[in-house]
Amino acid sequence: MNLHEYQARDILRQHGIPVPPGDVASTPEEARAIAARLGGRVVVKAQVHAGGRGKAGGVKLARDAAEAAAHAATILGMTIKGLPVGRVLVAPAADIAAESYVGVVIDRASQRPVVMVSAAGGIDIEAVAVESPGQIHRLAVDPRYGLLPHQAFGLGLRLYRDTAQARAAARIMEAVYETFYAVGASLVEINPLATTPDGALVALDAKIVIDDNELERHPEIAALRDSSAEDPSEVAARRAGLSFIKLDGSVGCCVNGAGLAMATMDLVKYYGGAPANFLDIGGSSNPQKVVAALRIITADPNVRAILFNIFGGITRCDDVANGIVQASEQVALTVPLVIRLTGTNEALAVEILTRAGFSALTDMDDAVRQAVALAAGRGVGAR
Amino acid sequence: MSIFIDAGTRLLVQGITGRDGSFHTRQMMRYAAQVVAGVTPGKGGQTFDDAVPVFDTVADAMRETRPNTAVSYVPAALAASAIFEAADAGIALIVCITEGIPVLDMTRVLPFVHERGARLLGPNCPGLISPGKSKVGIIPDTICRPGRIGVVSRSGTLTYEIVHQLSTQGYGQSTCLGIGGDPLIGTNFIPCLEAFQADPETEAVVLIGEIGGTDEQQAAEFVSRAMTKPVVGFIAGQTAPPGRRMGHAGAIISGASGTAAEKMAAFARAGIAVMQRPADVVPLLRERL
Numbered sequence: 001m002n003l004h005e006y007q008a009r010d011i012l013r014q015h016g017i018p019v020p021p022g023d024v025a026s027t028p029e030e031a032r033a034i035a036a037r038l039g040g041r042v043v044v045k046a047q048v049h050a051g052g053r054g055k056a057g058g059v060k061l062a063r064d065a066a067e068a069a070a071h072a073a074t075i076l077g078m079t080i081k082g083l084p085v086g087r088v089l090v091a092p093a094a095d096i097a098a099e100s101y102v103g104v105v106i107d108r109a110s111q112r113p114v115v116m117v118s119a120a121g122g123i124d125i126e127a128v129a130v131e132s133p134g135q136i137h138r139l140a141v142d143p144r145y146g147l148l149p150h151q152a153f154g155l156g157l158r159l160y161r162d163t164a165q166a167r168a169a170a171r172i173m174e175a176v177y178e179t180f181y182a183v184g185a186s187l188v189e190i191n192p193l194a195t196t197p198d199g200a201l202v203a204l205d206a207k208i209v210i211d212d213n214e215l216e217r218h219p220e221i222a223a224l225r226d227s228s229a230e231d232p233s234e235v236a237a238r239r240a241g242l243s244f245i246k247l248d249g250s251v252g253c254c255v256n257g258a259g260l261a262m263a264t265m266d267l268v269k270y271y272g273g274a275p276a277n278f279l280d281i282g283g284s285s286n287p288q289k290v291v292a293a294l295r296i297i298t299a300d301p302n303v304r305a306i307l308f309n310i311f312g313g314i315t316r317c318d319d320v321a322n323g324i325v326q327a328s329e330q331v332a333l334t335v336p337l338v339i340r341l342t343g344t345n346e347a348l349a350v351e352i353l354t355r356a357g358f359s360a361l362t363d364m365d366d367a368v369r370q371a372v373a374l375a376a377g378r379g380v381g382a383r
Numbered sequence: 384m385s386i387f388i389d390a391g392t393r394l395l396v397q398g399i400t401g402r403d404g405s406f407h408t409r410q411m412m413r414y415a416a417q418v419v420a421g422v423t424p425g426k427g428g429q430t431f432d433d434a435v436p437v438f439d440t441v442a443d444a445m446r447e448t449r450p451n452t453a454v455s456y457v458p459a460a461l462a463a464s465a466i467f468e469a470a471d472a473g474i475a476l477i478v479c480i481t482e483g484i485p486v487l488d489m490t491r492v493l494p495f496v497h498e499r500g501a502r503l504l505g506p507n508c509p510g511l512i513s514p515g516k517s518k519v520g521i522i523p524d525t526i527c528r529p530g531r532i533g534v535v536s537r538s539g540t541l542t543y544e545i546v547h548q549l550s551t552q553g554y555g556q557s558t559c560l561g562i563g564g565d566p567l568i569g570t571n572f573i574p575c576l577e578a579f580q581a582d583p584e585t586e587a588v589v590l591i592g593e594i595g596g597t598d599e600q601q602a603a604e605f606v607s608r609a610m611t612k613p614v615v616g617f618i619a620g621q622t623a624p625p626g627r628r629m630g631h632a633g634a635i636i637s638g639a640s641g642t643a644a645e646k647m648a649a650f651a652r653a654g655i656a657v658m659q660r661p662a663d664v665v666p667l668l669r670e671r672l
Binding site for chain 1: 566
């Protein structure tokens with residue numbers, strides 16, 4: 001789960017990291033009041049889960065409160081990468097002497113949290129990693145001892161010649177590491193960590209991504225979820241317990257298991273189609289999940305055909321078949337359905353579906369070819 | 384032969400009285416797995432299905448029944464603790480089926496397991512099966528046949544799809560194992576490939592990877608350096624958009640190294656026959672054997 005910048009700033013501040021003042025507004029009037037309180041020039045920033053906010057016009061500088069309100073009015077109506085902007089952050093426009101980067105992520109190779117720092121802050125760190133990897137310094141931390149003071153200071157010296165600044169950076173890194181575990185993050189990032197003209201370090205922009213598996217034991221973090229900032233179909237899928245990602249093709253996919261779901265999407269492309277989504281209905285054969293899945297897929301106007309691909313192991317094919325029949329009674333289907341089931345009780349499943357007027361296949365390639373043909377407006381059997 | 388488990392495997396089930404644990408324990412017992420003990424805290428002294436003694440702790444079960452392998456169906460919130468317990472009691476192979484364990488828990492579990500000298504398979508994996516010999520986990524045994532192909536995968540149902548293709552076209556398996564779809568797992572591809580290379584009854588290996596991380600690239604490097612047996616490989620997620628978690632917590636592309644294209648290229652460079660789709664598995668094996 002992604003947090004908004006303003007939420008990440010609050011969390012960092014709670015963990016003792018210097019964050020400039022500022023507040024979040026959902027109306028131009030609120031933005032005006034915050035700007036008036038801050039005084040001087042302010043920056044108005046769209047709070048949206050998408051990169052490239054600046055380029056999209058979602059970050060604007062204002063000389064005074066009136067201009068802040070005007071910018072907020074523009075930005076609050078915007079859609080950035082398909083996501084509506086419902087809030088803006090209003091913060092002082094800081095004078096910056098230098099920018100660096102501090103982040104903590106999980107490194108799969110060392111299987112440890114890694115502190116990453118770079119003196120090349122303020123820009124996309126992945127671009128730095130590609131263009132000048134030597135500018136990024138990494139330290140894998142032993143989670144049993146945490147980030148030790150001398151390690152943090154050593155990294156601080158990579159960023160600043162001045163030892164007082166290196167020490168300040170080290171304290172910030174230790175706090176970022178502590179935050180990482182405290183909130184159950186998979187990423188905590190300050191970019192830029194800015195040096196003000198008087199030499200102080202402040203976290204000017206912050207990003208926190210939470211491991212979804214942590215949300216159950218961190219209800220206070222789960223409560224920060226902003227469903228209005230997410231794709232509505234993905235919100236509906238999450239509520240139904242489905243793993244779903246919307247894409248822009250025309251073949252709706254409903255599959256059991258994440259690996260098979262990806263392989264099914266890939267096969268759609270292999271046969272010349274484009275998947276409309278990733279959807280894993282999981283191991284359960286609960287008909288309500290099938291109903292929810294069909295609702296979500298059919299709500300996408302791009303979908304021209306729906307493909308079920310079920311490999312029955314623990315999941316019984318006859319249960320899924322019953323789910324499809326029940327779902328088709330509850331959801332109006334305007335596009336053709338192609339169903340492939342194989343494995344446990346497949347013969348029974350085919351019988352159930354045939355009786356209900358559906359045809360069912362047992363071969364994955366046959367089913368995908370058919371779904372692609374139907375989505376392209378060609379008849380069944382077009383090979 | 385087989386890898387990691389065989390007919391002598393003495394199995395302990397953590398979470399044996401739970402819904403999933405009890406269902407799969409019966410399936411494993413039906414497949415002739417030797418289930419010697421179960422553990423559910425608070426239910427020590429009971430007997431599961433009139434056959435398997437239940438203990439409060441793994442240490443108790445260890446003293447009384449000497450298991451060498453544990454499989455865990457413990458819910459996510461308690462699953463890390465169950466792995467710690469099994470490793471602490473001296474279990475040599477720990478298979479964790481549970482999905483949804485926080486990654487940060489695993490950063491503490493993995494060094495602990497390593498220090499105790501145990502092998503962890505998973506978490507978020509279907510376990511393993513040596514057809515005709517033993518089964519630990521949830522892989523549906525009906526799709527497997529005894530034979531000479533080793534299968535190792537990061538996925539569940541995709542593995543079943545490919546195993547099904549193998550079995551129905553005359554290629555049985557020595558061992559099929561799923562290493563897990565999470566970003567941090569106990570056993571990556573390399574120890575499995577090493578074991579298949581050393582197993583005299585495995586003739587060829589099917590390697591099933593997916594987007595995210597660089598385990599497949601490291602596996603490819605190992606194949607070119609240390610394997611003489613033919614390897615056929617598949618990567619799921621060619622159509623996955625970057626930055627999104629595709630069901631599996633580990634299946635997320637960040638940067639170029641996690642993409643399917645990059646991994647397929649690494650496979651090809653290492654001399655691995657690259658499948659474009661699951662149905663390619665048998666034709667490619669036939670070419671290589």
